[in-house]
Amino acid sequence: GENVEQHPSTLSVQEGDSAVIKCTYSDSASNYFPWYKQELGKRPQLIIDIRSNVGEKKDQRIAVTLNKTAKHFSLHITETQPEDSAVYFCAASGNSGNTPLVFGKGTRLSVIA
Amino acid sequence: KAGVTQTPRYLIKTRGQQVTLSCSPISGHRSVSWYQQTPGQGLQFLFEYFSETQRNKGNFPGRFSGRQFSNSRSEMNVSTLELGDSALYLCASSLGLAGYEQYFGPGTRLTVT
Numbered sequence: 001g002e003n004v005e006q007h008p009s010t011l012s013v014q015e016g017d018s019a020v021i022k023c024t025y026s027d028s029a030s031n032y033f034p035w036y037k038q039e040l041g042k043r044p045q046l047i048i049d050i051r052s053n054v055g056e057k058k059d060q061r062i063a064v065t066l067n068k069t070a071k072h073f074s075l076h077i078t079e080t081q082p083e084d085s086a087v088y089f090c091a092a093s094g095n096s097g098n099t100p101l102v103f104g105k106g107t108r109l110s111v112i113a
Numbered sequence: 114k115a116g117v118t119q120t121p122r123y124l125i126k127t128r129g130q131q132v133t134l135s136c137s138p139i140s141g142h143r144s145v146s147w148y149q150q151t152p153g154q155g156l157q158f159l160f161e162y163f164s165e166t167q168r169n170k171g172n173f174p175g176r177f178s179g180r181q182f183s184n185s186r187s188e189m190n191v192s193t194l195e196l197g198d199s200a201l202y203l204c205a206s207s208l209g210l211a212g213y214e215q216y217f218g219p220g221t222r223l224t225v226t
Binding site: 034045 | 154155156157215218
């Protein structure tokens with residue numbers, strides 16, 4: 001089955017700097033890659049997703065890139081702000097409808113003011 | 114549109130007891146997935162239901178079961194509770210399968226003593 005690895009497990013950046021979180025997946029059939037943000041004590045929130053027919057997607061200060069050949073995808077947050085501090089999870093799933101989302105173990109991002 | 118809701122929000126049970134958790138998806142969503150979240154293991158997939166049928170199942174013992182009703186509401190049951198079952202149980206709903214655009218509920222915090 002699918003296996004998703006996420007790095008780093010913790011990340012500290014200064015406010016205004018960029019943050020990058022990387023994930024690799026094992027199943028070449030996977031074609032949907034969402035990212036979730038979970039603030040302390042709250043539910044995971046879908047912040048951006050990408051499908052395999054697209055190499056990059058942006059939404060304001062966040063962007064996701066996908067390299068299907070290398071089987072890895074990354075989340076980029078620019079101009080970080082203290083409210084970006086949270087745990088971020090990447091995930092991957094296939095296209096058959098019979099493969100559920102498999103999550104990485106999360107990255108705790110701390111933005112230092 | 115109302116979000117995903119879960120009841121109860123908190124539960125304390127004793128080893129050996131059983132528990133039933135409930136999840137109401139976003140209106141119109143037919144897929145409900147359940148996850149167990151623990152600090153060490155991240156988000157682990159339990160099962161997914163679509164149109165009252167279990168479509169996917171994770172690697173959990175048979176003590177964990179679920180069902181989905183005709184209105185898409187879902188319940189999960191854990192029998193013969195163990196201390197290790199203490200976790201946050203999250204459900205998520207989506208229009209279709211494979212975790213596409215999945216939205217999470219607030220979770221049920223289960224503590225087993």
